[in-house]
Amino acid sequence: MEPNDLNSLPPDDVQLEAWLRASTTLPPLPDDGFSQRVLTALPPPAREDSVWRRWFCVAGALTGGGVAALGAFGSGNQTAGLADLQDTILATLAQLSVPGFGLAVGITVGSLWFAFRDRWRLLPRW
Amino acid sequence: MTDAELIARVLVSDDHAAFGDLVRRHQSAVRHFLRHLTAGDTALADDLAQDTFVQAWRGLAGFRATAPFSTWLLGIAHNHWRNARRKQRTVPVEPGHLAALDPVPSPAPLSDLRHDLGRAMRSLAPEEQTALHLCYQQGLSHTEIAEVLAWPLGTVKTHLNRGKDKLRPLLASWNPTT
Numbered sequence: 001m002e003p004n005d006l007n008s009l010p011p012d013d014v015q016l017e018a019w020l021r022a023s024t025t026l027p028p029l030p031d032d033g034f035s036q037r038v039l040t041a042l043p044p045p046a047r048e049d050s051v052w053r054r055w056f057c058v059a060g061a062l063t064g065g066g067v068a069a070l071g072a073f074g075s076g077n078q079t080a081g082l083a084d085l086q087d088t089i090l091a092t093l094a095q096l097s098v099p100g101f102g103l104a105v106g107i108t109v110g111s112l113w114f115a116f117r118d119r120w121r122l123l124p125r126w
Numbered sequence: 127m128t129d130a131e132l133i134a135r136v137l138v139s140d141d142h143a144a145f146g147d148l149v150r151r152h153q154s155a156v157r158h159f160l161r162h163l164t165a166g167d168t169a170l171a172d173d174l175a176q177d178t179f180v181q182a183w184r185g186l187a188g189f190r191a192t193a194p195f196s197t198w199l200l201g202i203a204h205n206h207w208r209n210a211r212r213k214q215r216t217v218p219v220e221p222g223h224l225a226a227l228d229p230v231p232s233p234a235p236l237s238d239l240r241h242d243l244g245r246a247m248r249s250l251a252p253e254e255q256t257a258l259h260l261c262y263q264q265g266l267s268h269t270e271i272a273e274v275l276a277w278p279l280g281t282v283k284t285h286l287n288r289g290k291d292k293l294r295p296l297l298a299s300w301n302p303t304t
Contacts, residue, residue: 013290013294016290016293016294016297019239019243019297020243020258020262020290020293021262022239025262025263026154026158026263026264028154029153029154029157029158031150031153034149034153034157034172034175034176035146035149035150035153036146037176038146038149038153038176038179038180039142039145039146039149041176041180042142042145042180042183043183043184
């Protein structure tokens with residue numbers, strides 16, 4: 001709370017500050033069941049397995065991606081697999097440069113962020 | 127347990143008990159502030175306080191800890207009061223909580239001072255009353271007041287100084303010995 005140094009204030013201000021501090025300090029309000037009413041009004045707790053469900057989704061996505069990658073590398077010789085993968089990635093990136101597609105991706109990502117913006121802190125940390 | 131630890135427990139596991147501790151810890155400041163804003167209408171103030179904590183529960187993930195948790199709560203409370211005032215023009219606009227609040231028996235001179243100060247406070251503009259309430263009754267810094275009320279820091283200082291300038295002559299003749 002500024003200013004703390006009452007000595008730096010004019011005499012009138014020192015007295016007024018002292019009165020304000022002495023006479024306006026609030027006594028704590030008794031709870032009187034208020035906290036319980038708040039807790040009753042809260043939405044029900046999220047299911048306890050929600051964090052595990054998120055981990056499961058992450059693990060599933062990684063597994064699916066891994067299987068897809070193995071499929072790409074596993075068929076034919078490895079050099080051909082790499083070339084196919086590179087072609088696929090380049091083709092995808094080329095599509096991103098199409099304004100309409102880029103806009104659609106942007107809207108999708110923005111919508112997902114907006115929908116889950118209050119939950120991102122609950123995602124598992126590495 | 128600190129506020130930050132309780133908040134972490136709420137965020138990680140939707141811990142109602144931890145949030146209950148936060149409510150118990152901060153209910154007095156929030157309810158006092160809303161009683162001030164609603165001119166001592168305790169029922170309305172408590173309804174708004176309940177909405178404030180429910181909103182805090184929903185938006186807790188958005189709390190960035192750049193200011194104390196209590197400051198964040200008071201900001202939500204102020205927004206709720208403003209919204210309620212907009213929706214329902216019957217909500218009193220002029221805060222006058224200081225005069226209504228004197229629940230603790232005080233030594234006679236201090237009690238007289240509270241009374242006179244409360245009466246003098248009622249003559250101030252609502253913004254000046256609110257700034258003085260947050261500064262002296264809630265003990266907030268000027269920066270915290272600016273955050274709660276979403277005012278520029280200069281505006282906070284202006285309202286505080288104007289309020290004190292108006293109080294000074296009103297209390298100039300006050301003498302506890304007479």
